[in-house]
Amino acid sequence: xxxxxxxxxxxxxxxxxxxxxxxxxxxxxxxxxxxxxxxxxxxxxxxxxxxxxxxxxxxxxxxxxxxxxxxxxxxxxxxxxxxxxxxxxxxxxxxxxxxxxxxxxxxxxxxxxxxxxxxxxxxxxxxxxxxxxxxxxxxxxxxxxxxxxxxxxx
Numbered sequence: 068x069x070x071x072x073x074x075x076x077x078x079x080x081x082x083x084x085x086x087x088x089x090x091x092x093x094x095x096x097x098x099x100x101x102x103x104x105x106x107x108x109x110x111x112x113x114x115x116x117x118x119x120x121x122x123x124x125x126x127x128x129x130x131x132x133x134x135x136x137x138x139x140x141x142x143x144x145x146x147x148x149x150x151x152x153x154x155x156x157x158x159x160x161x162x163x164x165x166x167x168x169x170x171x172x173x174x175x176x177x178x179x180x181x182x183x184x185x186x187x188x189x190x191x192x193x194x195x196x197x198x199x200x201x202x203x204x205x206x207x208x209x210x211x212x213x214x215x216x217x218x219x220x221x
Contacts, residue, residue, distance in 0.1 A: 096139055098113075111125040144178065184201055
């Protein structure tokens, strides 16, 4: 019985270690693609985003970024927060016209192979939404993330 407890204890310890440290074990193809795209990145931390995608969080030029890569090293997206002053006037005008009375809580710039998107978290009362606007001011995605304690897509 004592041997069984030792074996189970050792197994559980190994399992906990494997799960807790597995988040930073991105495949070499992913790490190589990242290093090529972001050679000046500092303090890189890897996490498994989903079954086929890895996310790196890092600093570059004193700005915090996140970048997503597929298992084969294909770059998908890079994001970083931006200050409200950095939002182009046409993008901000479009957002504030469509969502009058909402306040911008967070703004990010997202870059993909298809171009740039400005992503916003906006709030009015208890309603919180995520809105994506392209560089020409077109709203391309909108999602209610909180409304009276519930979230749903618009």
